Amino acid sequence: MQLEFFLLLAAALFCIGIYGLITSRNAVRVLMSIELMLNGVNLNLVGFSNFLDHTNIRGQVFSVFVITVAAAEAAVGLAIVLAIYRNRETIDMEQFNLLKW
């Protein structure tokens, strides 16, 4: 019964990430929320690999990749935030609604 607890924890983490992703006004905090979600996913992957795939632990390999990609993504994300900041001098998400209808 231990897997369910892992999964529930991961889901809770993921949902907290989603909540942060949608409600944060600070762009950096949005990136942080995305990290939370990715970590929730990693928790899932590790949990599955431990409980369902003892021998090959492919989930752990997956999570290594996810961590790597997440790091790159965060770097690029921060670069984008910086680029926006240079132009607009703010990182408030509410101010970035120029590309509407």
Add this chain to the structure above:
Amino acid sequence: MNDFFSQTIWLVPLYSLSGALFTLPWSPGIIRQTGPRPAGYISTVMTVIGLVHSLLALRVTVQQPVKYLSFDWLHAANLDIAFELEVSTITVSALVLILGLNFLAKIYAIGYMEMDWGWARFYSMLALFEGGMCTLVLCNSLFFSYVVLEILTLGTYLLIGLWFNQSLVVTGARDAFLTKRVGDLILLMGVVALLPLAGTWNYTELGEWAKTANLSPGVANLLCLALIAGPLGKCAQFPLHLWLDEAMEGPMPATILRNTVVVSTGAWVLIKLQPVLALSPLALSTMIGIGSVTAIGAGLIAIAQIDIKRSLSYSVSAYMGLVFIAVGTQQDDTALRLLFTYAIAMSLLVMSIGSVVLNTITQDLTQYGGLWSRRPISGLAFLVGAAAMVACPPFGCFWILTEMADNLWHTHPTLVGVLLIVNGLTAFSLTREFSLIFGGKPKPMTVRSPEGLWALVLPMTFGMGFALHVPILLDKWNLLPGWENLNFAVATLLVISTFIGAGAAAYIYLTDKIAKPIQLKHKAVQDFFAYDLYTAQIYRVTIIFAVGLVSQIVYWFDRYLVDGVINLFGLATIFSGESLKYNVSGQTQFYFLSILLGVILFVGVICFPFLAQLSVNPVF
């Protein structure tokens, strides 16, 4: 050589039609230098060629049995439509009559249209009519009769509308086209319905079929009533008679033809269809009823008119009513003879008043007076025409009317009464016209009114001579009853009615005992007939109102409901596009939310069966 002319009788309409084409180059827009006169000369020459051809053919056909020619026109599946011609004494005589009257009218028009530039249009229309009428009398097929009738309807429209810068001409041409069209269209229903029943449109074969045909009364009645409707409109019978009154806006030479032969085209088809019409007693009594009502009504209206052309046009309707009565009582030969004598008399009357109108300008009978001493030829022509039109013993129509009354004497005594009344009324109205124009004192409009040019007088005197010879011709053709066969009672009654009518009119209008203009005690009655029974108003409040209302409703329906539904789709699309674009809010987080909601929905839909199973059969 002899046979040549009767074999090639089908060329006669083609002469006229080629004349119609050859005149067109002299339209003012094409040949700009020489003026329009050659158009008239060419057209007249083509008529003369046709006339000579048909006269030569007549000499041969009189001695020969009826011949039939046939040209294939259309083969389609089971339908073979052939253009069938009948070369008989009657058809070729009709050709001669038509071409002769056309010749007179064209010579007349050379004088009458002197001050007019529209010769090309006018003569080509006349030639089209001539060709159409020649085709009509030659063709022995109901289908092609209908085709020609329709072409002539279009021709009427164009010919009445010759001087189209006058507003009354435009409305008159419109009414003539639509009224005749309505009749023709109902005729088309009859024509189409006849083919499956009889299997042929050939008049001869229709006659054969009608002898043994066994139709249910309902079918026969409807069919025959539809077949009557076409001639009803063509012959200007009640209630489709107003067009002829308004058609008097057209030029006078065309009126000669319209009043004599064009209205007779309908009667010709009616006479040809007589064997079929005899299938339905209802149709016959309808014809008699319409003919009687028209004859008496139009006779009364003619008396109440002050416009000389219109007064004559109602006499036309009255005489066509007599033809309807004759066909309704199955005397087709009498009807044909009446058409012949009537056409000559009426052409003379119209030519006479045309020559008066041309040099006196007004058409108002109350403005005329005292022309007899200065216009003797026109006056004589009018007198001879009037005498030839009513039952005045030696002249043409007397014999035919007597023959008709004689045939009716035992079978339909009331119709003899109708005949007497119509004859008396016509005698009254013609004498009234004569007395008002030629009798009395000159009025300001008629103080100086010279006799017309030779081109007006020549055809008039020709026509007069012909009208005087009609009884001799009838005698030569053995069409006059012998003295021993003549029903003297009927003949006397007719002559008495003529003299009562003519005498009363002469007494009223030639003496000063009664104040002119004459006022009846009942002004309403006088107006009722003077405004031709208020037919225009009747049309306006019935059929025109109904059609107008329906078309407005249909227009509204089309404009707002049909268009509206389609436009609603377009509007809804625009509106949805305009409103849905606000989904693109520009907020990245809103897009994240949309993605999330989409994923949840998608997963929910995919997993729904699984989840539903979970709730029904809990695994735990």
